[in-house]
Amino acid sequence: MTLRDDGGVEFTKGHGTGNDFVILPDPDGTLELTSDLVAAICDRRRGIGGDGVLRAVRAGRHPDGAALADEAEWFMDYWNSDGSFAEMCGNGARVFVRYLLETGLAAPTAAGVLPVATRAGVVRARVDGETIAVELRRPRLYATSAAAVDGLTLPGTAVDVGNPHLVCPLPAGLELAGLDLTRAPGFDPALFPAGVNVEFTAPGEAVDGVDAHVRMRVYERGSAETLSCGTGACAVAAVALHDAGRRTGTVAVDVPGGRLTATVTDDSCWLSGPALLVATGTLTFP
Ligand SMILES: N[C@@H](CCC[C@H](N)C(=O)O)C(=O)O
Numbered sequence: 173m174t175l176r177d178d179g180g181v182e183f184t185k186g187h188g189t190g191n192d193f194v195i196l197p198d199p200d201g202t203l204e205l206t207s208d209l210v211a212a213i214c215d216r217r218r219g220i221g222g223d224g225v226l227r228a229v230r231a232g233r234h235p236d237g238a239a240l241a242d243e244a245e246w247f248m249d250y251w252n253s254d255g256s257f258a259e260m261c262g263n264g265a266r267v268f269v270r271y272l273l274e275t276g277l278a279a280p281t282a283a284g285v286l287p288v289a290t291r292a293g294v295v296r297a298r299v300d301g302e303t304i305a306v307e308l309r310r311p312r313l314y315a316t317s318a319a320a321v322d323g324l325t326l327p328g329t330a331v332d333v334g335n336p337h338l339v340c341p342l343p344a345g346l347e348l349a350g351l352d353l354t355r356a357p358g359f360d361p362a363l364f365p366a367g368v369n370v371e372f373t374a375p376g377e378a379v380d381g382v383d384a385h386v387r388m389r390v391y392e393r394g395s396a397e398t399l400s401c402g403t404g405a406c407a408v409a410a411v412a413l414h415d416a417g418r419r420t421g422t423v424a425v426d427v428p429g430g431r432l433t434a435t436v437t438d439d440s441c442w443l444s445g446p447a448l449l450v451a452t453g454t455l456t457f458p
Pocket residue numbers: 191252257258259260261262263264335336369392393394395398400401402403404
């Protein structure tokens with residue numbers, strides 16, 4: 173099915189701390205979604221506008237979700253705004269769960285958990301009012317590297333959260349707000365052959381109830397600078413805890429779009445924050 177076969181395809185727009193997505197329902201996996209179409213939908217002047225597209229397909233009806241169909245009814249088919257795929261999107265998963273709940277396509281189990289299939293495996297979600305938390309894999313710190321930005325080379329830590337990240341703390345005296353992220357930071361293509369999401373961080377003020385507070389900006393692979401990145405927040409939290417000599421803990425991560433909380437446990441990372449739906453409509457692209 174193309175978008176016009178039926179006179180158009182219904183869409184919903186949602187965001188998590190300003191990381192915004194166009195959600196397309198496609199239960200049977202018949203929509204002919206292409207990279208060009210995703211880029212056109214995400215275009216902020218000629219399309220709906222978004223950092224990515226979340227296609228809602230029954231897990232059993234998508235080749236990347238079929239093996240997980242026993243564990244989760246719905247597969248989140250995530251695309252970046254340039255039309256590339258990513259393995260995982262933490263904010264996308266939180267917004268996807270909000271969409272499944274508000275449309276009645278899924279409901280939590282008696283234990284309050286809603287599982288979602290993704291390219292990085294099954295993610296479990298918990299809902300508490302406006303807040304949705306998803307359990308992602310435990311971030312794995314695996315190398316040191318560097319990013320090039322504004323004529324500077326900033327050392328950083330490579331972190332795997334299902335997708336690749338490079339977390340670069342700013343040296344004292346450099347302001348997060350002053351960084352020019354209108355262009356992609358340079359990185360080592362040998363370490364990141366499929367590209368990387370780059371987070372720049374600075375310490376935050378003390379916040380009650382958490383073990384650390386970090387501020388960050390992110391340049392996302394496939395979507396440029398965004399107002400928030402959930403997997404990025406988990407990567408940043410893991411690096412902050414590691415630098416403080418801790419294996420586990422809870423970190424408040426302030427992004428330009430608001431605040432996320434990442435709780436790193438012995439075997440996972442809970443990402444928590446607001447997730448909202450803001451509009452519905454019909455796409456009628458050629
Ligand atoms: N914004 C996302 C991450 C989306 C995928 C990323 N751009 C990639 O290509 O890995 C998040 O909230 O995690």
